[in-house]
Amino acid sequence: MAPVAVGSQDDHARDHTTAEQRIGMATSVVMPLLEFGAMGYVTWVLCYKICFQYLINPSDDRLPLRQSTGIALIVVYAILLLMLLVPWLRLLQVIWTRPDELQPSSSSTTEKKDADPSAIEQYDAYVCDYEGVPLFCEKCRVFKPDRTHHCKELGRCVRKMDHYCPWAGGIIAETTHKSFMQFVFYAALYTTYLWLVVAIFLAENASKIGSRPGTWIGALVVGVLFCIFTFTMTCMTGYNLAINYTSVEAIQRGGITNIAFLITKMPNQQASLPSPPTPPTPSTNVDNKQTEADDDWPVLRIVQRYNDRTFVVMQTKPFQHPWSATLMEGWKDTMGNTVIDWFIPLRNSPCKQRSRSGEFRWGEVVYDMAAKYQRDTGAELALLEGRR
Ligand SMILES: [Zn+2]
Known part of the structure; x- marks a missing residue:
């Protein structure tokens, strides 16, 4: 029997909210909102300012009319945006239902000898201490299934915890790891496309009419920064998944x-x-x-x-x-x-x-x-x- 997971309504008495937890929770809401804002901004720059105003309907006579290029760029952008949003929304949905978090003991004074190890000792093999007792979380006062780690931002033990990611919106663990990998991969694709398109037309605009709009430069900077970040995360997450390590286990290697x-x-x-x-x-x-x-x-x-x-x-x-x-x-x-x-x-x-x-x-x-x-x-x- 798997340990009991908690529901989103859970309001456990021992779940004291520390400053660290409050900051963790706040950033995991604020960061995705900022990212959604940034996506709105770059969508406006790429689709309206570049594709529509610059390519499809240019106001300057020195610029050629390029309707099909503008439409094609918008279509590809929309597809990449959708491919990014689907795994991200799926990731957020799983994070909010909290399937990987373990319920702490009902009593903060539960001793290790009184806690129930049966869910772990039912297996043919399990990770234990030197006495053969399953690992115990001193904060949650429960035995930890293999690969479970205590998350300080959540104040709870989390199954196969990887890391707490405010950028993605919460905990990356057993159930969210797959969507997280897809999220960073598609985000790397999306941001690569974004900065490439902006950079190409920014250079062209500068050489043809000597204009370098600040909004375009802003979108280029956002695209490059997020591309570096998500590409790095894609490589690191992919490598750890391939060798079957969580980030926590990689640190403890x-x-x-x-x-x-x-x-x-x-x-x-x-x-x-x-x-x-x-x-x-x-x-x-x-x-x-x-x-x-x-x-x-x-x-x-x-x-x-x-x-x-x-x-x-x-x-x-x-x-x-x-x-x-x-x-x-x-x-x-x-x-x-x-x-x-x-x-x-x-x-x-x-x-x-x-x-x-x-x-x-x-x-x-x-x-x-x-x-x-x-x-x-x-x-x-x-x-x-x-x-x-
Ligand atoms: Zn714990």
Whole structure:
């Protein structure tokens, strides 16, 4: 069962609004409004001032009449504008319905030992602390599903959080990542077209009649600035999606992750003790282990958890991302399996589909860890049974 998501009407008692949250909320409304204003301005410049007044109906005799060029430029502009607006409105619609936010505990004093881990421990494997307990958010007082991160602007935990983006209008996370990618991509196309058209006719106008209208220069500046910004975001977001990292995970790259694997057949007697017998290791001490073989994953302990299920807790090596994927796998996981899905913002990402194996599809390294443990101890792990 997936953790309960909150509705837009939710007014939880613990949802104290801090200054940071108020600023975050205000900017995520103000920025899109400013951008809509800027779009109105550049539309007026490109369609009316350049296409109509300069090309279709020029007042200066030195300028040729170019009706079909003017109309064609307006039509292409309208198509690009529509391609930008559809994913953006879809993105805003999803942001406002808040499907990725977790409901905080009803009590601000809920202790970790009293919180309900069953939604996370139902899986064959999950990310945990050194004791095999799922990760706990000290602010929301709830257990966090894998890849969930606490967003300070929202004051809540967010599933597969990427970043809080006031430019786009709110949180970019599990459900919004796909439309965000489409939004920045189409915005890069739209702004490229905008500044190219303005620049070409600005240069022509200057050489033919020596005129450089300030409104045209304004539209050129807006176009170039937003083009640089959205093109950079398109590359960064696309790259992170391809390697299946969120922005949060990319910042934390190089760390280690503890993973609990459900045991279906206990290990042989001698092998059942953790080996090597390393005590819980602070992450800062892990650097000196880098010389060990890549597949020598530390076994931290065996624990009994919810419903008497037994888990073995293992630790990845630094830089081993538990959800790493090949480039196309990572991309398809969020953007969809067909090329049409990549460009049309209708369907949800495939990564929202849960299986018994984990909150998200595990990377090969996690299966390798499970296989190594089985080989070494004679135990059987549910994760590998599920894969057969
Ligand atoms: Zn939280």
